[in-house]
Amino acid sequence: MAIELVCPAGSPAMLRAAVEAGADSVYCGLRDDTNARNFPGLNFSPAELAESVAWAHARGAKVLTAVNTFARAGAADRWRGSVDAAGEAGVDAVIVADLGVLAYARRAWPGLRLHLSVQAAAGSPEAIAFYAREFGVKRVVLPRVLSVGEIAALMREIEVETEAFVFGGLCVMAEGRCALSSYATGRSPNLSGVCSPPEAVTYTEEEGGAMTSRLAGLALDRYAPGEPAGYPTLCKGRFEVEGALSYLFEDPVSLNAIGLLTELRRAGVTAVKVEGRQRGKAYVARVAATFRKAIDLLERGGDPSELSAELTDLAEGGRETAGAYRKTWR
Template sequence: MTAEKLTRPELVCPAGTPASLRTAVDAGADAVYCGFQNATNARNFPGLNFTPAELQAAIAYAHDRGAKVLLAVNTFPPAGQTDLWKEAIDIGAGFGIDAIIVADIGVADYAARRHPGQRLHLSVQAGAASPEAIGFYCREFGVKRVVLPRMLTVAEISGLHQQIPCEIEAFVFGNIGMMAEGRCSLTNYATGLSTNMDGVCSPASQVQYEEDAERNLTTRLGGFVVDRFACGESAGYPTICKGRYHVVGRTGAYHAFEEPVSLNLSALLPDLMRAGVTALKIEGRQRSRAYVRNVVAAFRKAVDAVLAGRDPEIASLLALTEGHRETQGAFQGKTWR
């Protein structure tokens, strides 16, 4: 690789707990994103996330080490129940959070009006992928960065970069789900709880695992069998979109929506940086410190290598991926099923 002048991207890393946040910062994160222990963020799992006091301490820890903290308030409040979201915005802004990640236009509007100096990022949950949609959020709410849905090629991102007045953040690693992000109602259909409003995809309270004597594993969500894994077969998350089903016209169980694979764009890092991506995002607030440490360290090393004009050699992260398979998804090219 020839040395070329690339702008240093921000490595944006997940944290589900204060210990994970410290781990991410220590492993080389430029910014860490996290959420409160309620429905205001899209990883509302039991035992996960931050109390206000924990967030305040986490911000101090990160700032002392030159890292930023971004607060995800990226779900959609049900009608007439916006107080929780407003409170989250107020607390974050009061603590001096570096940016708040929003999806709902009402929440964005509240943040922009109540805290005009507060930096806002547009969540992937907003599903904004066109110059017109992104431009609207920038114009109306002063959004400074958009987290792009995982449905664009690198070439399309490059084209978009020329047409929008804000920074671009792109996912580079982690779970990859339905392409119309922020609009998935599969969990809602199966459980009555909403990914987008309650902040939980496949709520653990409605997940059941069962292994028979031959170690065949059955996973259920809300009474629906999502998948059956033979003994020795890699398992996936108990999400409707990654399950196998009997479909008309096909023999045997079939991944009717998506296959359990994980996004890994380590090989495309130079292309993304040339395309104008300002921030590289790692998915996985629901994952452990071990995941955070390994993935963040690997991407820190890879990004630094690219900036130094070397090829981005990245340690194998396959063991951490769902289904033990990796994909470049739509980023490399759209080979739709």
């Protein structure tokens, strides 16, 4: 069976663009903090979700709904409500990280397929077996800390599907544990669905034309005149430590694993996932079309790595990485 191509949808229009460009599945979230991309102007109302599911199903595509932040005490009804909205819309699966939300979904919607979010950070056979046994999870989105060899070893010991990220922005490599943003802004992806909220972001032109990016008033990076200025997130800030100026946590580069599709399929990966619900229609259409072409080429016995350079200009600063798949950083 061919690798499934899973693409992001930050809006109904983006969902349609992804499917028309060749996505097998799209993933999206509702317009609240129950999903980890809760930015203004993004996401779906319950009615939009239901309409989009019907549209996608008519074209043979699947819709996966992310309810992948962690429920807060006293507000759990919101997460249950998102699961209910997804179930009522007829989605093909919900992507969940929180144990309580998983338990509710299995109890209230026994026929609803459950996928384990990358936020759950399940990267061992024992952890994955726990989720499969206790909640009936059918697919695990793999943490972005595993090499291709480690994924292959993992697949020999588990009995569920796996989904691996292959393109887009990278986060600090400790899935489900991002707290840096909350220190600066009071909001973080895992609790409120927002990393570096736009209202906290500023760019200031300095003397001589240099540019400084700030998050909640904290200077995160300074760019030379004409140097591309990325979106300021704490994990990708440039700091001076012991006299050396560097990206302390992670360089602002993008994942591009199109050249590793052959190895990922050989390892046993079920689906490959593109990051970027906060991007636009043109982005998702182009990335989906390129990966569609790469997967089809792979199925014909070709080498998808020949397409690796086709998306380089979409990377942050034009710089790409194979991430942990190669583990050159260890």
